[in-house]
Amino acid sequence: MNAIVSGYSQADLRFFLPLMPGQRVGVLSESKPLVATLTADGLDVALIAPPATNDSGSRVVGILRDRSDDFSRSAKRATAPALAGGAREVATTKPFREAPIVDLDHLIIPEYSSDCYDFYLSRILQRLKPGGWLLLGIHNFEALYHFLSKKRPVGQSHISLRKSSALLYRNGLGVVRCFGAYDELEHPEILVPLDTGEAAYFFFRNIFVPPTRFAAWTRPAAALLASIGLQRLLFRGLVIIAQRPSGGNDDH
Amino acid sequence: MITELLAKVENEWLDDLIQARIRIRPPLYGLKIGDLSSMNRKINLLVFNHREKQPALILRIAHTEEQKAFLKNEYAALSDLAKHAALSNAIPLPLGLHEHRNLLVAVEKSLAGVSLFALLLRKKHTSPSWVQRDFRQACDFLCELERTTLVGSLPFYDAADMDCKLEQLDSSYGPIGWPRGYRERILGIANEYKSLTLRQCGRHGDFWSGNLLMSPRGIGVIDWEGYAHPFGLFHDIFFFLTTYALFYPWQGWNKCSTESAFKLGFIEENWLSEMIKDTLILFFQRWEIPPRAIYLLLTLFLIEMSLPSAIENDPRYPPQYAKWFGLFQTFIQGKSLLLAPFK
Numbered sequence: 001m002n003a004i005v006s007g008y009s010q011a012d013l014r015f016f017l018p019l020m021p022g023q024r025v026g027v028l029s030e031s032k033p034l035v036a037t038l039t040a041d042g043l044d045v046a047l048i049a050p051p052a053t054n055d056s057g058s059r060v061v062g063i064l065r066d067r068s069d070d071f072s073r074s075a076k077r078a079t080a081p082a083l084a085g086g087a088r089e090v091a092t093t094k095p096f097r098e099a100p101i102v103d104l105d106h107l108i109i110p111e112y113s114s115d116c117y118d119f120y121l122s123r124i125l126q127r128l129k130p131g132g133w134l135l136l137g138i139h140n141f142e143a144l145y146h147f148l149s150k151k152r153p154v155g156q157s158h159i160s161l162r163k164s165s166a167l168l169y170r171n172g173l174g175v176v177r178c179f180g181a182y183d184e185l186e187h188p189e190i191l192v193p194l195d196t197g198e199a200a201y202f203f204f205r206n207i208f209v210p211p212t213r214f215a216a217w218t219r220p221a222a223a224l225l226a227s228i229g230l231q232r233l234l235f236r237g238l239v240i241i242a243q244r245p246s247g248g249n250d251d252h
Numbered sequence: 253m254i255t256e257l258l259a260k261v262e263n264e265w266l267d268d269l270i271q272a273r274i275r276i277r278p279p280l281y282g283l284k285i286g287d288l289s290s291m292n293r294k295i296n297l298l299v300f301n302h303r304e305k306q307p308a309l310i311l312r313i314a315h316t317e318e319q320k321a322f323l324k325n326e327y328a329a330l331s332d333l334a335k336h337a338a339l340s341n342a343i344p345l346p347l348g349l350h351e352h353r354n355l356l357v358a359v360e361k362s363l364a365g366v367s368l369f370a371l372l373l374r375k376k377h378t379s380p381s382w383v384q385r386d387f388r389q390a391c392d393f394l395c396e397l398e399r400t401t402l403v404g405s406l407p408f409y410d411a412a413d414m415d416c417k418l419e420q421l422d423s424s425y426g427p428i429g430w431p432r433g434y435r436e437r438i439l440g441i442a443n444e445y446k447s448l449t450l451r452q453c454g455r456h457g458d459f460w461s462g463n464l465l466m467s468p469r470g471i472g473v474i475d476w477e478g479y480a481h482p483f484g485l486f487h488d489i490f491f492f493l494t495t496y497a498l499f500y501p502w503q504g505w506n507k508c509s510t511e512s513a514f515k516l517g518f519i520e521e522n523w524l525s526e527m528i529k530d531t532l533i534l535f536f537q538r539w540e541i542p543p544r545a546i547y548l549l550l551t552l553f554l555i556e557m558s559l560p561s562a563i564e565n566d567p568r569y570p571p572q573y574a575k576w577f578g579l580f581q582t583f584i585q586g587k588s589l590l591l592a593p594f595k
Contacts, residue, residue, distance in 0.1 A: 012286055015253045015295055015313070177255070179284075193281040198305045202298075203283065206366045209373045213505045216374055
């Protein structure tokens with residue numbers, strides 16, 4: 001897949017949030033087109049860098065912080081590498097100890113993968129203002145693809161929709177909508193609503209183009225599973241749209 | 253933003269939809285589809301009523317000035333074509349064009365069916381009887397489009413026009429090694445048929461299998477952004493048949509290179525290349541254009557597609573004209589069975 005194309009696919013995700021010019025949007029993604037288009041739309045983009053792990057890969061030792069933080073307002077800001085759309089990323093190995101600042105109107109995480117899912121995501125979510133929206137892409141733990149495919153994805157941590165919903169709930173967010181990303185989170189060209197099975201049924205009946213003979217054989221079964229409400233098992237990537245209620249920030 | 257648009261469909265835009273006899277049953281769901289080949293992307297959102305397996309509407313959303321111009325062109329074309337009863341069931345019925353923040357949103361009725369492109373990649377509709385049926389449906393639609401949008405005729409291309417086109421190719425791609433006697437042959441045919449006329453009518457502009465929806469009720473044609481009027485008759489039929497040959501699953505689930513697929517469709521002898529040839533002859537027979545003149549038009553079509561200016565504002569990445577030049581070279585260097593009766 002062409003990197004440019006995949007970046008532009010992720011840029012489309014911005015249409016799923018009610019973004020307004022002048023708002024501050026946190027982005028945890030390497031997609032330059034996403035950042036560039038958000039900036040072009042008049043949004044203040046705060047880049048959030050992915051979690052760093054130690055050698056064992058099991059514990060977060062440092063969280064990179066964006067320009068909104070006090071630390072990033074230091075001299076390092078001047079030397080930070082310029083990124084697409086004028087946003088800047090500031091790197092530090094300093095452990096994240098102080099209480100997070102609640103500064104983001106919205107948060108976009110097109111593809112989340114971390115060994116420390118709960119801990120790291122909770123820290124990021126605390127920065128989301130009341131009434132703020134979250135777009136979170138996860139690799140679907142329950143996808144039948146993982147059971148049927150011989151390929152094992154490298155460097156991806158898989159999370160179930162249920163676990164993600166529970167985590168968001170604990171952090172004071174409610175899931176508003178959920179979409180199946182086709183064919184992958186890296187390039188979510190088609191987003192199928194999973195609230196009911198009808199749209200997924202239509203997708204497998206009318207739109208889906210099987211890349212392999214095996215996929216062609218399983219297509220009718222996928223349509224059948226969608227028709228009985230098991231559509232969440234049919235997509236490798238899920239995109240969750242959630243919102244923090246306007247009333248409170250820490251109701252967990 | 254998409255949630256807001258769905259809310260507008262349920263409330264603000266509802267009266268227009270009711271007038272057009274479109275039933276809206278909330279809560280609505282939106283299935284987002286995009287164009288993988290395009291960098292300059294517009295968003296298409298299929299809108300489903302609650303508990304319905306077919307989308308009721310499609311929202312086409314443009315967010316750049318260039319996309320907005322294309323979308324306005326499509327909406328105007330559909331509004332015009334929808335007045336013709338013969339076409340109205342085969343095109344997306346335009347239901348409203350709205351500004352929302354900095355977006356332009358066209359609301360259109362969704363057409364039923366599966367795209368011919370998806371069917372081919374599923375290895376469906378690949379037998380001779382299906383192919384013949386699909387070709388007939390596509391040609392019937394183009395004939396109907398020609399009938400309803402005909403505005404007159406222009407003189408056929410003469411030798412000077414053809415020479416100019418060949419020169420343009422030469423200047424775009426450097427000196428081209430033309431096959432021996434090719435240039436003279438083309439100019440000779442152009443001279444031979446300079447007394448013919450070519451009808452001017454509406455052109456879809458992107459008439460390929462991905463934009464043709466096949467259903468038991470007939471054919472539906474989507475994506476009218478490239479509509480132009482008036483335009484030469486031949487563009488859509490050649491674009492359909494050449495791209496059909498490229499996407500036909502010649503080798504089952506194994507990939508077939510673009511050049512090989514084109515050769516199989518237009519150069520080598522097989523049932524599908526025969527069918528493509530027969531379809532072209534039959535299509536142009538209605539306007540009394542003989543096979544040798546069809547050969548000239550096909551050459552001209554491939555030249556025009558090969559020029560960097562061919563597809564205006566082509567949003568695809570990379571641009572496609574170089575690929576078309578490869579097809580043109582294959583075409584002129586092959587000893588085509590398709591062209592044999594034209595000699």
